[in-house]
Amino acid sequence: MSHRYSIAEARTNLPTIVDQAEAGLTVELTRRGKPVAVVVSLREFERSRTDRARFGEVYGNFLKKHVLEDIGLEPDFLTSLRDKNQGRKVSL
Numbered sequence: 001m002s003h004r005y006s007i008a009e010a011r012t013n014l015p016t017i018v019d020q021a022e023a024g025l026t027v028e029l030t031r032r033g034k035p036v037a038v039v040v041s042l043r044e045f046e047r048s049r050t051d052r053a054r055f056g057e058v059y060g061n062f063l064k065k066h067v068l069e070d071i072g073l074e075p076d077f078l079t080s081l082r083d084k085n086q087g088r089k090v091s092l
Contacts, residue, residue: 003025004027004035005028017039
């Protein structure tokens, strides 16, 4: 979060909070030290509320329209990209 205000501070600093949100900053509001709300610009709020399709939906629609072999891809090209090893060793 860019800035943090208690609810009491927010009451007296509302114009500043709105200015910060308009400038693209995210403002967190707290009650008794715990986050309870976030103030963002209208642009950011609308961006987060759009009904954009998820990747799986878009990819499914793509597969309905195109045959992977016709565009030079093997049907299992995504599974071949994933490394199935256990990963690196980590010491804790």
